[in-house]
Amino acid sequence: MINQCLLIILVVTFLHSIHSQRECPGSKFGTGCRLQCHCKDKASCNEIQGTCPNQCAAGWSGPVCQRQNLGYLSQVEVRHLDDDGAEVVDEDETTCISSPKPNRTGWLKVDLGSSRRIYSMKLIAGDGISIQNWKIHVTDYNHDDLFWGIPCTTLKTESSTADFTCDHPEYGRYVSIFSYGRPVDVCEFQIYACSNYTYGDTNCNGRCSCYDENEICHSLYGTCKSGCAAGLTGPGCKQACVMSYGSNCVHSCGHCYERRACDKVTGACPSSCEPGWNGVKCDEECPTASYGFLCRATCGHCKDDVTCNHVTGTCPNGCNAGWFGRTCEHICNIGSYGEDCKFNCSNCEQGSCNRLSGICTSGCKPGWEGAFCNQACLEGNYGKNCQESCGRCEASPCDRASGMCNEKGCEPGYYGANCLHECPAGLYGSNCGYSCGHCSNGESCDPRTGTCPEDCLPGWTGVLCIEKxxxxxxxxxxxxxxxxxxxxxxxxxxxxxxxxxxxxxxxxxxxxxxxxxSLKGEVSNYLFSTIGAIIGIGVILFLALLMSCIVIKWRREYAFEDYDHRAKRKLLLNAEAL
Structure with a gap:
């Protein structure tokens, strides 16, 4: 909307400028109607360009009649000649004048009436007269001395006509021509100057473009003391600003869309701004908490609530807790929390925790406890929030989530997945896999050891009452x-x-x-059996004694025989040694 308004203002201003130029009076033209028409017979010039319908008025020349002949119809003095010398400044090349004494230095002096900047001139001498080595002097003082004045230049041409300039501009009221050792013979001498608000060394084609519209620029170079008008720079303020604007183009264009050049005068961008910039000149960063094209995007959730990058929307220090993404616009996914969502929820029920703090809002998964559900149940506890106690497992601990015992199962006397149930009556041992023995009074045995609480039933014995x-x-x-x-x-x-x-x-x-x-028969039988047993035992003892004696005798004979054998061997060894 702002850019559309700016475009309308520029168009209206341009149309108003054209309309204003067309309203210049007949004798004026140009920007601000500052330039005076100099047309022949006081005709009106073109209100924009300043061109005349016919020729320029007398004393004026150039494409738009803005070069003035300062010497036109001025007073002229010729050495040793009483004539007023009007023939030299009447813009009629057929009327000439000459100093009267041959072989004498001649000079001619033009009085401009006031001190002016002297630079560009035209000299036409008489037919066949060489103007080589003629000297041009300028001064503010009227002297008859031959060497008065400041040298402007010395003519180099051998012809009789020359368009020339001073070696450098000089100020003065009097402009003179010297010809050492010979007379001067001049038909026309024109001294040029540009009209106000124009400049140039020949045709005064330049237009002053000063920051101060009322300043008259340098008549030769177009330079301005106040600087160039907005949108212009360089010598003569002729160069248009490039990616800059204002007086002397000292201001750089803002961030116009697609890096287009701004208005050279105002600095306004022709369309919209690059992302991240705002204002007519696109030199203002997006307001706080906004970014991007036309500053329409809103900053995300930057850490410490700092503003995001006005161009890209990125946060300089990362995201606030609970948010992630390049522009911190995305809320943490389920299961993550903290700055840039870089932390994972621990063991929360349903996997969801507070995206800022990480606290589990729905409690913990079985087997975990604490605000962040990052603490495992202590040994002996299990389940949701570790509120359940483990059963009678053979090996601790039980599974902290389900409470189930490991592969070793339950302690003797207990059964079930969690070993929470004592063996039913009549069973005992590991996983209640054994049946009780024969306990008295129909009582059940100990579910762990299988022992009966009191005695066994008649006919049974042993620790477990299972032995007949x-x-x-x-x-x-x-x-x-x-x-x-x-x-x-x-x-x-x-x-x-x-x-x-x-x-x-x-x-x-x-x-x-x-x-x-039966008793008598038993006694007799018992007696005979006893006597027979005694006799049998005696025979066995006798035979054992006899065998012992035989073994002892054999061992002795063998020992003697072995001794004798060893003695004989010793004697033989001694004899062989001798």
């Missing part, structure tokens, strides 16, 4: 002795009953009652 009573015993704690059962079988380990009945001579429920006849 030893052979020949039965009953509580196996303290009862079986009767004599048929075929010498043991009785029932619980009741003491014989499965096949009692042996001959015994009776009763437990086969423990003995008849009288």
């Amino acid at each position: 009573c030893p052979y020949g015993t039965f009953g509580a704690e196996c303290n009862m002795t079986c009767g004599v059962c048929m075929e010498r079988e043991t009785c029932d380990h619980k009741t003491g009953l014989c499965g096949k009945g009692c042996a001959e001579g015994f009776s009763g429920d437990l086969c423990q009652d003995i008849s009288a006849s």
